[in-house]
Amino acid sequence: MVAAARAIETRRPDALAQDVYAEHFVRGARSSAGWPVRPEEVPDGEANPLWGRLGRYFGLRTRVLDDHLLQSTRAGARQVVLLGAGLDTRAYRLDWPPGCSVFEVDRGEVLAFKHEVLDGLGATPKVVRRPIGADLCADWAEALLGNGFDPAVPCTWLAEGVLLYLPNLAERGLIDTVDRLSAAGGTLAYEVKVGWEQPEVRDNPVYSSTKQQIGVDLLALFDREPRPDSAQDLSSRGWTTSVHTPFDFTRRHGRGPRPEPNDALASNRWVFAGTGQRSPRPG
Numbered sequence: 669m670v671a672a673a674r675a676i677e678t679r680r681p682d683a684l685a686q687d688v689y690a691e692h693f694v695r696g697a698r699s700s701a702g703w704p705v706r707p708e709e710v711p712d713g714e715a716n717p718l719w720g721r722l723g724r725y726f727g728l729r730t731r732v733l734d735d736h737l738l739q740s741t742r743a744g745a746r747q748v749v750l751l752g753a754g755l756d757t758r759a760y761r762l763d764w765p766p767g768c769s770v771f772e773v774d775r776g777e778v779l780a781f782k783h784e785v786l787d788g789l790g791a792t793p794k795v796v797r798r799p800i801g802a803d804l805c806a807d808w809a810e811a812l813l814g815n816g817f818d819p820a821v822p823c824t825w826l827a828e829g830v831l832l833y834l835p836n837l838a839e840r841g842l843i844d845t846v847d848r849l850s851a852a853g854g855t856l857a858y859e860v861k862v863g864w865e866q867p868e869v870r871d872n873p874v875y876s877s878t879k880q881q882i883g884v885d886l887l888a889l890f891d892r893e894p895r896p897d898s899a900q901d902l903s904s905r906g907w908t909t910s911v912h913t914p915f916d917f918t919r920r921h922g923r924g925p926r927p928e929p930n931d932a933l934a935s936n937r938w939v940f941a942g943t944g945q946r947s948p949r950p951g
């Protein structure tokens with residue numbers, strides 16, 4: 669679904685982000701082969717709650733996090749870890765500074781599908797890329813360390829579109845691991861929802877239309893446990909944090925979703941955190 673949104677965004681005349689690989693993932697999977705990948709294929713165009721409004725949200729998120737990762741690596745981070753990387757093609761499409769490595773952590777079968785599509789296109793990464801099949805609910809740090817990740821080298825971590833689906837304990841464990849494996853100059857960006865939404869928000873067309881058009885019940889996929897306050901957790905560990913709504917970036921870019929009544933995007937937060945100049949980590 670996110671790949672289809674990125675494919676459509678790529679062809680918008682005022683695109684916020686470009687991903688030429690995205691449409692091939694959509695066409696390459698039987699379940700999504702008939703979904704739209706161009707603006708002109710979207711029924712009702714921009715008024716479509718899924719491919720219009722939520723799709724634009726994904727376009728804005730992609731752009732903001734593209735910018736963030738490039739900024740962090742240009743400032744000195746030499747490792748990038750994409751947690752729940754899914755069909756993220758940043759390793760193939762962004763102009764990374766020399767000497768960077770991108771680690772992509774996701775389930776083995778998701779990465780296998782990704783490789784099948786990208787290999788079929790003859791795509792080559794623009795960076796050293798290390799895919800790691802691992803479960804974010806288990807001990808994924810071992811797999812990362814076993815694949816060349818160096819905790820002494822500054823890293824920029826990204827958890828885009830994944831913490832919403834993980835149990836409370838897995839999110840806490842993820843924050844703990846990121847903190848433990850981060851040297852000075854490290855950053856972390858992630859997306860969360862604050863709190864479980866009220867019934868009138870759960871009735872928002874973004875949810876009903878997604879279920880009706882493509883059979884994806886987002887509300888059933890979100891983890892329903894009370895969410896941890898990871899920004900607070902990071903602050904207490906000495907990280908600086910800044911918490912944004914997506915609408916902050918809609919204003920900044922002059923494009924993107926705008927608030928609406930009973931908004932399914934109102935509880936979404938994009939959090940940016942940095943270690944600053946911390947002392948070397950023990951162990």
Ligand SMILES: C[S@@+](CC[C@H](N)C(=O)[O-])C[C@H]1O[C@@H](n2cnc3c(N)ncnc32)[C@H](O)[C@@H]1O
Pocket residue numbers: 670671751752753754755756773774775778802803804805827828829830833
């Ligand atoms: C909505 S997708 C987002 C993918 C990507 N970050 C993006 O924004 O395009 C969520 C991803 O998280 C992965 N994921 C969910 N739970 C996971 C787990 N327990 N371990 C590893 N990956 C997981 C899924 O396989 C999927 O690729």
